[in-house]
Amino acid sequence: MSAARDRWLDEGIEVLVEEGSAGVRIDRLAARLGLSKGSFHHHFAGADxxxxxxxxxxxDILTSSxxxxxxxxxxxxxxxRILMGLIEMVTASDDQVYRPRLEIALRAWALADVDAARTQERVDAARLGALRRVWRRGSDDDDDVRIGAMLPYVLALGATVIMPPLSSADLRKLYERILPLVPDDLA
Incomplete structure (x- = not known):
């Protein structure tokens, strides 16, 4: 990706988080970036x-982190131990894994837009799949793995949508509370 294209996308995320999907307009982004609409059309096939x-x-941001x-x-x-390491990363103050404002913005957009809803479904599926792979190390029961993976994920989602979103410190305390439920690896 080019630097200008990255700037358009990063600014799109900023506006999405600040104003919601209705605020993500070419003219607004161009003004905020100090770039021309021609630059936009050079990098993207129109608004769609x-x-x-x-x-x-x-x-990519929400799943790769x-x-x-x-x-x-x-x-x-x-x-x-893997989940303990995840707690450290998720509750770090750098917002690389726990991004409640972006989470809220995408979920709100998904309520009104089929493409955003499909994206949200893929994000949820990828995250739950990753957590199931971790949980699988401690259980060979499919239902236990499914439910176990949902526990930290649903906790994180709840922490995101409560207003105001929970602090990383409070989220950490909640995760530490459920750690005893995580099984040790299978023998």
Whole structure:
């Protein structure tokens, strides 16, 4: 990707978070970036192309950060230790994994837009799949793995949508409360 294209997409995320999907307009983005509409059309196939690319960008941000966190913790000896490592990363103050404002913005957009809803479905499926792979280390029961993976995910979603969103410190305390429920690895 080019630097200008990245700037358009990053600014699109900023506006989405600040104003919602209705605020993501070419003229507004161009003014905020100090770029011309010609620059926009050079990088995107119109408003629909930008919307698709913006949703892809949001999806990548929301799924890759969790997967990278899991990959970084994968060397841990047990599922519980992996999730402890995830707690550290999710509750860090750098907002790389826990991004409540972006989460809220995408979920709100998904209520009114089929493309955003499909993106949200893929994000949820990817995140739950990653968490199931971690939980699978401690259980061979499919239902236990499914429910176990949902527990930290639903907790994070709830922390995101409560107003105001929970702080990283409070989210950490909630995760620590459920850690004893995480099974040790299978023998």
């Amino acid at each position: 192309g930008f919307k698709k690319d913006l949703l892809d960008h949001v999806e 969790l997967q990278q966190a899991i990959d970084a913790a994968r060397g841990e000896p047990t599922a519980r």
